[in-house]
Amino acid sequence: MALLKVKFNQKKRVKLAQGLWLLNWLSVLAGIIVFSLGLFLKIELRKRSDVMNNSESHFVPNSLIGMGALACVFNSLAGKICYDALDAAKYAKWKPWLQPYLLVCVLFHVGLLLVALCCFLAQGSLEGTLADGLKSGMKYYRDTDTPGRCFMKKTIDLLQIEFKCCGNNGFRDWFEIQWISNRYLDFSSKEVKDRIKSNVDGRYLVDGVPFSCCNPSSPRPCIQHQLTNNSAHYSYDHQTEELNLWVRGCRAALLSYYGSLMNSMGAAMLLVWLLEVAVTVGLRYLHTALEGMPGPEEDPACEAESEGWLLEKSVSETWKAFLQRVRQLAQGNQVEAQGGGEADQAPGAG
Template identity: 25%
Template structure:
């Protein structure tokens, strides 16, 4: 019986050792040395990756290509804004003072600012590959990246402003055309612009050709048809009409040319207001498309620039093809200010090992236990 008793005692002791009070478990979980959650560890550092020098050269090549495309596109958009101002804008300025400046300005402002920033970025990216350390160039590129992001936000605002302008109220355009028509007989500038407008857009009047009926647009001293009703200027005639242009007594049936207004009207039936608004919206949507493409290219350029800037910020120079460089998009350097070589030879044994992160002291050597000293 004694062996059974002794085994029972031993089993009791072992079971007592395995039991842990609930209060002790709670106290262990609440100790300050408890391991923090994984989310907090990830949130302390930005998402980064290690790249080789070959990848750095690839980023540089991508940046060069996209930057060249951006500069060509910027110059093309500047020429487009000048062309809009000189042609369509001149008609809008005749109708409403300053109206023709809005669309070209909305296109030109973000493009000019971005062009200046892009050229500056190209200059300082070239300096990153110099033989000496360039901390100032790295810092300037960082602020240029921030400035380009601000211009992208400005471009988005410009897109919404353009849409609001072209799809907004157009009552002032309709009234402006009528005012310009009233000056047709007394102002050579308005006569020339109205004639150009009606010929180029194949339109007549503000809303319809009969807008001219109530306007004294001809020179009474030189015109022998001033008493004729329903007449319009010759610029109202359709270019593609197969019949002779009847722009006097338009609403009357003519026997000479077998003219019937309902069947062979030879003047443009559409008013210039509708044609101008249609053209204005077409130009506005073209500007919006260009600006969206412009933003996409800016993003494609900024990503490799940011990678180059972050990789360069470790040593402030690219001088060793055997190094790896840490790159990231958002946040600060997760590994300190120095880049790390791929492999580093030990001075004594000649063995290779990964180099330590700069700025961190090596861990202390633990003491040798007494039982191992003998």
């Protein structure tokens, strides 16, 4: 028994075809939007590629770009099919291809749903990527004279200013690395010598941060050196001076920014997925309704009623038929392989 059977007359078939034509072109517009969102996310990720450790984070924007392009192609084709559906001569050329086309559409819907889920789930891998990338970028902050790294100071400074953040997890991350270049250190100074000797790796570590960590909302001039020394500054307590520096780390700031982008894009992908499913269901009804119509010799005006359905049989019967077809294909491949092996052995036996 057919699943979700609906009766159609000529007027309903025309309305269905016209409605599907409109929905398909709306889906083309949605595909363009998805493509644009993927391109925007890719550009945003490339802007901070210097503080990201690998290219795994580009999987989501690349998938959005690919799915957006495929949506434009599939829906443009479906729009043409719906436009030709009520012209018997034009529809005849599409008729043999509609069943395979609908199967491809189902696979496309699965891909859309997976990409939407990836938008929500990719934030976990993005957090690790940002943590490693920021840690590496901060180590190269001082290398302003090293080819290939001379831009890192500017990148980190602009990042901290734009996202109102400091360090990887917080401003104390700067205490653990030498972010001042040796070029600007006076090695004849006793203080510099003592600091370098006191460190196992021979690095010049200070309890200070770059100027880009300063919060302009602070009512006092920014304190960026000797941050943990209360006696070095008048009326200062480093445990209560929350407005002096940005408290949030850049990893949390970037993760929040990209996370909100990906959540929005995931929600948009789910809406596009629902629209695509609606279009495919409507196209299936139009296909089966036209298949069930009598021939031109019986009804030249094409005004007879016909029935459309979603599945020709119930869900369980359709699934069993699908599994049986898969088994037949597998058995056919095994027979062909065995036949090929016997043919190879025959000349040797002679």
